[in-house]
Amino acid sequence: MNLKDILEKDIKNVLIRINPIKYCHPIVILNKKIQLGHYQLNNLIKIANTLQLEPYKLSKIIIYNIKKKYIYKKITFSEPGFINIFICHNWLSIELEKIFISYRLGIKVTKPKNIVIDYSSPNIAKEMHIGHLRSTIIGDVIVRILHFLGHNVIRANHIGDWGTQFGMLIAYLEDIKLTSISKNSTTSLEELEKLYCEAKKKYDSDKLFAKKSREYVVKLQNGDQYCYNIWKKLVHITMLENQKIYNKLNVTLKKNDIMGESLYNKMLPDIIEDLKNKKIATEKNGATIVFLREFQNRSGEPMGVVIQKKDKGFLYSTTDIACFKYRYERLHADRIIYYTDARQHQHLMQAWTIAKKANYIPHDLLLEHHMFGMMLSKNKRPFKTRDGNNIKLSKLLDEAIERAIKLIKKKKPNLSKKKLILLAEVIGISAVKYADLSKNRNTNYVFNWDTMLSFEGNTAPYIQYAYTRILSIIKKSTFPIRKLKARIILEKESEIKLAIKILEFEEIVLLISQKGTPHIMCQYLYQLATYFSIFYESCSILFAQRIKICKSRLKLSILTAKTLKKGLNMLGIKTVKKM
Ligand code: ARG
Numbered sequence: 001m002n003l004k005d006i007l008e009k010d011i012k013n014v015l016i017r018i019n020p021i022k023y024c025h026p027i028v029i030l031n032k033k034i035q036l037g038h039y040q041l042n043n044l045i046k047i048a049n050t051l052q053l054e055p056y057k058l059s060k061i062i063i064y065n066i067k068k069k070y071i072y073k074k075i076t077f078s079e080p081g082f083i084n085i086f087i088c089h090n091w092l093s094i095e096l097e098k099i100f101i102s103y104r105l106g107i108k109v110t111k112p113k114n115i116v117i118d119y120s121s122p123n124i125a126k127e128m129h130i131g132h133l134r135s136t137i138i139g140d141v142i143v144r145i146l147h148f149l150g151h152n153v154i155r156a157n158h159i160g161d162w163g164t165q166f167g168m169l170i171a172y173l174e175d176i177k178l179t180s181i182s183k184n185s186t187t188s189l190e191e192l193e194k195l196y197c198e199a200k201k202k203y204d205s206d207k208l209f210a211k212k213s214r215e216y217v218v219k220l221q222n223g224d225q226y227c228y229n230i231w232k233k234l235v236h237i238t239m240l241e242n243q244k245i246y247n248k249l250n251v252t253l254k255k256n257d258i259m260g261e262s263l264y265n266k267m268l269p270d271i272i273e274d275l276k277n278k279k280i281a282t283e284k285n286g287a288t289i290v291f292l293r294e295f296q297n298r299s300g301e302p303m304g305v306v307i308q309k310k311d312k313g314f315l316y317s318t319t320d321i322a323c324f325k326y327r328y329e330r331l332h333a334d335r336i337i338y339y340t341d342a343r344q345h346q347h348l349m350q351a352w353t354i355a356k357k358a359n360y361i362p363h364d365l366l367l368e369h370h371m372f373g374m375m376l377s378k379n380k381r382p383f384k385t386r387d388g389n390n391i392k393l394s395k396l397l398d399e400a401i402e403r404a405i406k407l408i409k410k411k412k413p414n415l416s417k418k419k420l421i422l423l424a425e426v427i428g429i430s431a432v433k434y435a436d437l438s439k440n441r442n443t444n445y446v447f448n449w450d451t452m453l454s455f456e457g458n459t460a461p462y463i464q465y466a467y468t469r470i471l472s473i474i475k476k477s478t479f480p481i482r483k484l485k486a487r488i489i490l491e492k493e494s495e496i497k498l499a500i501k502i503l504e505f506e507e508i509v510l511l512i513s514q515k516g517t518p519h520i521m522c523q524y525l526y527q528l529a530t531y532f533s534i535f536y537e538s539c540s541i542l543f544a545q546r547i548k549i550c551k552s553r554l555k556l557s558i559l560t561a562k563t564l565k566k567g568l569n570m571l572g573i574k575t576v577k578k579m
Helices: 003-018 044-051 055-066 089-100 130-148 164-175 189-205 207-221 225-249 261-277 316-329 342-357 393-411 417-437 460-476 493-503 505-515 519-538 547-570
Strands: 028-030 039-041 072-078 082-087 114-118 152-156 281-284 287-296 302-308 335-338 366-369
Touching (some): 003 044, 003 055, 003 082, 089 547, 130 152, 130 393, 130 417, 130 505, 130 547, 189 225, 287 342, 302 316, 316 342, 417 519, 505 547
Parallel strands (some): 335 366
16 A cells, blocks of 8 residues: 555645646655654645645645545644644554455556566676676566566566677687587686687787688678577577576576577668668768767767768667667567666667657657666775776675675584575675665665675665564464454554554555665665564563454564565565574
8 A cells, every 4th residue: 555645645636626737746755753743745835835825724725625534643734834644543454454465465466568678788708797786686676576566577688799799709719729619518608708808809919810800790790600600609608607697696587588689680781771761870981870969079069879880880879779679669668778887878868869760669668777886896996806807796796605604604603504505695695686776776886795794784684684583473473373363453653653664665666666776675674674673672572461462463573574575575685584
């Protein structure tokens, strides 16, 4: 039940009646100080100004018109311009009952839309590095949430599997007589990346080799079987290794979600033709360019986006223009969300502008670039290895597990090795994920092993541990859980606070589904866990004097545990029963 929504709608209805044209949207927020009211209308003064009314007078009209509903216990005005809303406890408990018996925690399925989510998208013949972490895990949270809400989610792993580097690699493999790679080679991705670096060096220094490489690109693009087989194997080796990382990260991407750059290759010549025919693209010195008035270069002139090079090769932009077309025409996308770092913003916006100009996509297609900042080391510089290279994601995750093993060994020296490893995998990986997800994606953040593995504060171990504690309380009860028929009774302040927090879950889920900001969920879960501890300290659960209070509090505990688990699950973070 989205309480904020209900309250805002009630107030809005009053405002519409006062002035159907001039009203502005009421903003209701959860009050931090519960004594002042559970919720608060936050923009009364602004609304009053637009309606040319005194805030106090307007508050009287609003209060008079909504107070009769059974949802409200008390509504008051406070200076200079707030309306404080107390919710009826009975209403709260009825709503909690609905959530208690629902396995979707009371959240309804919405009208389904086709939503394409472009995320992770690593490049072939290179190991995934920490630069891919944010895209992969933030994108996956949004996938999980939109899927939960009932949307038809299309995971698009736009891998970098096309382009000049393949000509270079094929030529190099031939040089060092490693073309057997096309069959059942056991070459690892690590080796492949080394070969890639060597090939790149040779490409930059050896003109003949560079020429041969370019010829291979053209051959590959024209469907030559020999090149194609090697290319396929390169993709296979890379994605096999990446799949291991996805599994380790508990990310839902699978082989079928791969929709790499190569998928759009066949569309590119027609697109160039079409853009020329529509006079959107022009030829200049042999290259095909689109000049965009919407973007200016350094000298203030329309920026040129090259879509075909002099040597007839296509570019990253060309593929993304085709990709928009494909996602709209073939996948029937209603909304497309990109998870790539901020540096690719201009590129995406240019490709988007061109696709719109060419009428490949309608002007009202929802396109969102959910950008994110970088991971920094303690000295606030980009997080890199000592020799300045990107940190491999697999190494980072291994270290997370190692550190978790040390931590658990200290706390539980007698744990069997098998259990230790299993627990360490959950704790280590969750810590890394949560540390990232809990930061506003728009900003850079400092990567810090110590804080992320701490059992205090807004961290994965804290929330996971809170969950296990609640489970152990529930387990101690002698009442059969499934038959907890007694009603939820809300008497103490800490119970009411917890109840309202549980009800807030839907609002949080909906907000993230619009904004793509998982940190809101982390903040929420952290508060929920904290509110539970306060409740636990001030209210006896198992030994309350009246049995019906016992049962009611047990129900509140179960609801908290369910919400924590669901929330963590949406973040792609596992829970354990014991820690
Ligand atoms: N492969 C790219 C990279 O590693 C990201 C691709 C993002 N998606 C897109 N449609 N351009 O930076």
